[in-house]
Amino acid sequence: MAGPAGGGQGGSEEMKNIIETAVPGREERLQAGTAFCGPCRELKKRLGMKNNGCLNQCGRRFSQTFGCQLTLSLGMLNSLRRTVVITHGPVGCGFWSLGGVASNRALKQLRDPGSGGLIWISSNLDEADVIGGGEDKLREAVIYADREFRPEAIVVASSCVPALIGDDVDSILEDMAASTAADLVAVNCEGFKTKLMATAYDAVYNGLLKGLTWARERESGLLPGRQADRFNQADLDGLVNVFNVGSMSRADEVEIERLLKALDLTVNFIPSYAEPNDFRKALEASLNVSVCGTHDDYYLTYVQDKFGIPCLIDTMPIGRKATARWLRKIAGHFKREAAAERLIAREDADLDRALRPYREYLRGKRAYVSGGEVRIFVTAEALRDLGLELAGLKAHHIDAFARPVFDDLDPGDDLYINVASQQPFEQANLIERFKPDVIVMHSGGGNITARHGRPVLPLFGQGNTYLGYAGLFEMACRLKRLLANYSFNRNMKKYRPLPYREEWYQKEPFAYIVDPGAGPAASVRADQAIAAGKETSGARDGMANSDHQF
Amino acid sequence: MNALIEQPRYACALGAQQSVLAIPGALPIVHAGPGCSSKLFGFASFGAGFQGEGFGGGSHVSSTNTDEQDVVFGGESKLNNVINGALRILDGELFVVLTGCTADIIGDDSLSAARDFAARGHPVVGVETGGFKGNNYFGHEEVIKAIVNQFVGEVEPVPRPRTVNVFSVLPYQNPFWRGDLEEIKRLLEGLGLGVNILFGGGSQGVREWRAIPHAAFNLLLSPSTGLETAELLRAKYRTDFLHYPVLPVGGAETSRFLREVSAFAGLDSETAENFIAGEEKRFYDYFVSLADFISEYRNNLPSELYLVADSIYGPGLSSFLVNELGFIPRGIYLTDAPADRGRRLIERSISERGGFQINFESDGGLIEADIRRRIGGGHKAVILGSSWEKFIAQDTGNLYLYVSLPLNETVVLNKTYVGYNGGLNLMADLYSSLFSRKTTTSRTQLFTD
Numbered sequence: 001m002a003g004p005a006g007g008g009q010g011g012s013e014e015m016k017n018i019i020e021t022a023v024p025g026r027e028e029r030l031q032a033g034t035a036f037c038g039p040c041r042e043l044k045k046r047l048g049m050k051n052n053g054c055l056n057q058c059g060r061r062f063s064q065t066f067g068c069q070l071t072l073s074l075g076m077l078n079s080l081r082r083t084v085v086i087t088h089g090p091v092g093c094g095f096w097s098l099g100g101v102a103s104n105r106a107l108k109q110l111r112d113p114g115s116g117g118l119i120w121i122s123s124n125l126d127e128a129d130v131i132g133g134g135e136d137k138l139r140e141a142v143i144y145a146d147r148e149f150r151p152e153a154i155v156v157a158s159s160c161v162p163a164l165i166g167d168d169v170d171s172i173l174e175d176m177a178a179s180t181a182a183d184l185v186a187v188n189c190e191g192f193k194t195k196l197m198a199t200a201y202d203a204v205y206n207g208l209l210k211g212l213t214w215a216r217e218r219e220s221g222l223l224p225g226r227q228a229d230r231f232n233q234a235d236l237d238g239l240v241n242v243f244n245v246g247s248m249s250r251a252d253e254v255e256i257e258r259l260l261k262a263l264d265l266t267v268n269f270i271p272s273y274a275e276p277n278d279f280r281k282a283l284e285a286s287l288n289v290s291v292c293g294t295h296d297d298y299y300l301t302y303v304q305d306k307f308g309i310p311c312l313i314d315t316m317p318i319g320r321k322a323t324a325r326w327l328r329k330i331a332g333h334f335k336r337e338a339a340a341e342r343l344i345a346r347e348d349a350d351l352d353r354a355l356r357p358y359r360e361y362l363r364g365k366r367a368y369v370s371g372g373e374v375r376i377f378v379t380a381e382a383l384r385d386l387g388l389e390l391a392g393l394k395a396h397h398i399d400a401f402a403r404p405v406f407d408d409l410d411p412g413d414d415l416y417i418n419v420a421s422q423q424p425f426e427q428a429n430l431i432e433r434f435k436p437d438v439i440v441m442h443s444g445g446g447n448i449t450a451r452h453g454r455p456v457l458p459l460f461g462q463g464n465t466y467l468g469y470a471g472l473f474e475m476a477c478r479l480k481r482l483l484a485n486y487s488f489n490r491n492m493k494k495y496r497p498l499p500y501r502e503e504w505y506q507k508e509p510f511a512y513i514v515d516p517g518a519g520p521a522a523s524v525r526a527d528q529a530i531a532a533g534k535e536t537s538g539a540r541d542g543m544a545n546s547d548h549q550f
Numbered sequence: 551m552n553a554l555i556e557q558p559r560y561a562c563a564l565g566a567q568q569s570v571l572a573i574p575g576a577l578p579i580v581h582a583g584p585g586c587s588s589k590l591f592g593f594a595s596f597g598a599g600f601q602g603e604g605f606g607g608g609s610h611v612s613s614t615n616t617d618e619q620d621v622v623f624g625g626e627s628k629l630n631n632v633i634n635g636a637l638r639i640l641d642g643e644l645f646v647v648l649t650g651c652t653a654d655i656i657g658d659d660s661l662s663a664a665r666d667f668a669a670r671g672h673p674v675v676g677v678e679t680g681g682f683k684g685n686n687y688f689g690h691e692e693v694i695k696a697i698v699n700q701f702v703g704e705v706e707p708v709p710r711p712r713t714v715n716v717f718s719v720l721p722y723q724n725p726f727w728r729g730d731l732e733e734i735k736r737l738l739e740g741l742g743l744g745v746n747i748l749f750g751g752g753s754q755g756v757r758e759w760r761a762i763p764h765a766a767f768n769l770l771l772s773p774s775t776g777l778e779t780a781e782l783l784r785a786k787y788r789t790d791f792l793h794y795p796v797l798p799v800g801g802a803e804t805s806r807f808l809r810e811v812s813a814f815a816g817l818d819s820e821t822a823e824n825f826i827a828g829e830e831k832r833f834y835d836y837f838v839s840l841a842d843f844i845s846e847y848r849n850n851l852p853s854e855l856y857l858v859a860d861s862i863y864g865p866g867l868s869s870f871l872v873n874e875l876g877f878i879p880r881g882i883y884l885t886d887a888p889a890d891r892g893r894r895l896i897e898r899s900i901s902e903r904g905g906f907q908i909n910f911e912s913d914g915g916l917i918e919a920d921i922r923r924r925i926g927g928g929h930k931a932v933i934l935g936s937s938w939e940k941f942i943a944q945d946t947g948n949l950y951l952y953v954s955l956p957l958n959e960t961v962v963l964n965k966t967y968v969g970y971n972g973g974l975n976l977m978a979d980l981y982s983s984l985f986s987r988k989t990t991t992s993r994t995q996l997f998t999d
Contacts, residue, residue: 062635065613068585090681092562095589098597101937102959126552130682141554160583164655191583192616192652422609425639499606504639
């Protein structure tokens with residue numbers, strides 16, 4: 001079975017320590033990097049070096065806002081049914097919950113028609129709490145949530161302020177556990193802790209493990225011997241946990257379920273839109289399957305070590321190549337290879353026929369793909385399958401989980417890749433250079449991107465299918481429609497240019513990246529570019545050297 | 551001291567980055583954690599009727615993205631770098647450094663970083679807006695005061711007759727601020743005034759802010775937010791101000807407002823009366839044209855009013871609905887926690903306008919519980935509020951209209967509920983909502999479920 005990728009993490013003892021204390025940032029745990037801009041061959045070289053070639057040391061001298069791990073944690077936690085989430089911090093910290101006000105109930109009801117909507121509570125810390133501590137307010141909020149709403153679980157997601165003023169949320173919740181009907185979950189996800197939003201996945205799973213998985217374990221009194229029996233039984237039933245992600249729609253889940261049913265498997269989707277009890281059911285499964293390595297190695301590795309449930313962390317089932325690879329790995333675990341091959345052959349044949357007119361239309365168009373590290377590489381491969389070419393790539397961050405899909409894609413040595421969470425100033429510079437015909441973009445970046453005057457296909461969407469074979473077909477249809485008329489975006493560019501000075505477009509896109517780990521070659525290249533002001537490496541005013549005079 | 555809060559309706563002080571973005575030519579530089587700026591954009595723009603990033607908001611906002619190293623060693627050098635970069639990369643005329651909780655708690659001297667740049671001739675202003683210090687109404691006023699003190703600065707005023715600076719609704723936090731400010735400007739220009747509207751597309755931007763000291767007077771169109779600004783300008787530039795605490799909605803209030811402004815500014819009363827007469831004629835022509843509808847559907851019309859809005863918007867809206875349209879106020883909730891003197895002023899204004907019960911309540915959960923208890927099984931209510939109130943209206947079979955945040959199921963462009971035009975818009979939206987619940991307009995079916 002494929003183990004988790006990534007360096008750094010060791011066996012169960014180390015894992016247990018990690019869980020008992022707090023989650024380290026992913027720059028530390030996985031040596032993940034957030035700042036890089038250059039050709040793919042250089043990135044490949046860095047990823048092949050020890051500690052990812054110190055990509056985690058890279059930074060920027062100028063930066064724009066992106067999202068903190070609390071932002072993303074709330075994105076995951078707010079989807080849990082029968083759960084109340086308390087944001088522990090000043091009132092502004094909870095505002096990622098906003099997107100849930102209208103859609104949260106509808107999306108939950110897709111899974112459970114009786115489900116209620118979002119309950120949004122903030123401990124609303126103020127200046128007096130910064131001096132005196134916010135622990136009393138937190139206790140009050142937990143009691144209120146328990147008495148008023150009677151949820152199965154109460155999650156406390158902590159922002160920067162409680163961490164800075166020293167609130168011990170874990171201890172408080174431990175003390176309160178006996179006095180609440182709900183299970184209590186502490187998620188320590190203060191934003192300053194990490195440059196990687198994706199650390200949120202670890203922070204959330206850390207909380208769920210402490211608050212739900214362990215609690216269930218105590219309750220059910222599972223012993224190692226009996227666990228083995230249960231899992232053998234489950235193996236016969238073919239129960240598989242598929243770890244859905246926030247960027248998956250219900251329609252994506254339906255497609256995944258269709259494919260796994262064809263292999264005679266039963267699917268349990270966690271953690272998004274699950275309810276607390278689902279995490280108990282999940283311990284009865286015979287295999288944990290990730291749909292994106294960036295999301296859940298922390299939880300899957302722990303559960304594998306602790307409960308002996310094997311896990312599969314490999315690729316993301318988007319596009320034919322990755323979907324087939326993903327299905328083959330799962331089928332291999334259950335010795336159902338023949339069924340998988342039949343399924344893949346049938347789907348391929350159907351798709352080839354259906355895609356013919358779309359391929360003709362899309363052939364040779366150049367795409368720029370931006371989003372999470374795993375998703376962009378498989379999406380890029382899917383786009384090539386549709387006949388498009390790549391104009392450039394942009395990843396939120398980069399670590400070893402990208403390796404299998406990055407190698408699989410083989411994007412070509414000279415293709416530019418930008419590693420950046422948002423940072424639209426770099427993107428603007430790159431898009432002006434590469435002039436793609438279409439931009440495939442993670443949500444939150446779409447509005448900026450529309451102002452480049454080019455058509456934009458969202459990288460994912462709650463109302464659409466992207467995964468599996470159905471997803472590829474739908475992407476083809478939507479791309480064709482987008483390219484047919486993108487007047488709105490053209491007019492955006494015409495009437496409202498982006499807010500960057502003309503001089504910025506003359507500079508190299510990596511001009512503000514600080515890269516202590518870059519080899520001599522890379523430094524020379526950057527220096528030459530900055531000093532020479534050549535057309536291709538453009539910095540005309542020697543910006544890097546004159547910065548301090550400013 | 552703040553209590554815990556459910557369903558909050560306002561952001562933290564750093565939310566004032568949106569006030570900066572509302573000034574043409576101005577851009578914020580946020581010295582805070584990596585998610586602060588984007589969350590506040592999410593609240594006050596994306597989740598506020600999709601108002602958009604404007605020229606340089608949303609993901610474009612410069613941010614130091616405070617990390618653990620900055621918390622341990624201080625974030626001042628990073629702030630310097632980011633200000634430096636912003637000045638070179640972004641096409642702004644004025645940069646406002648706003649701090650978040652981390653910077654303020656660890657004690658970064660962010661203001662002197664801004665001061666150093668300003669001393670070297672760069673248009674940079676600094677303001678402390680750590681989220682724990684207050685809400686975005688507080689932050690909004692801090693930003694205005696910082697720009698006045700640090701950017702407009704010590705200027706000998708040369709008063710220009712018949713010009714006015716307007717301080718009113720909160721940009722973005724009021725989803726209709728763009729349309730509202732257009733209408734307010736139109737009304738004041740109708741009196742013959744030159745108007746520095748200061749925020750939004752009708753403003754000349756940074757140039758207009760530089761002209762603040764030279765206005766003949768200031769107009770504060772809000773019960774309490776902006777009062778400190780008006781007092782500051784009086785002390786600094788000796789500019790007197792008219793405090794009109796109720797945002798005018800509809801015919802009666804708008805005419806009363808225009809007359810007071812005209813008298814305060816010492817304008818020619820004939821010009822004012824001519825303008826008012828023309829506007830009123832138009833307004834009441836439309837008003838009367840509703841007669842068919844009102845008479846025919848009298849039995850189906852909602853009669854009970856619930857309203858959830860801030861203290862700038864709520865009193866004027868409810869006064870119009872009660873005094874001009876005949877609604878019975880059942881629950882008026884003002885959500886922005888105004889200071890005590892603001893509350894007293896609002897209560898006095900309401901008692902001058904028929905007098906009805908108003909509640910100062912920021913906790914949306916308590917508001918929801920109260921509305922549900924009062925509505926009971928009734929189907930005669932209209933609820934003006936946010937996306938949260940839509941759920942109450944749907945669950946109880948009543949009507950709703952969007953007027954406050956959070957708002958993520960509607961798109962707002964140039965709509966206004968202020969002035970004569972706002973009153974007309976409100977009537978059209980309110981009565982049209984009657985038909986959105988059913989495919990039929992039969993009066994026997996409208997409220998039977």
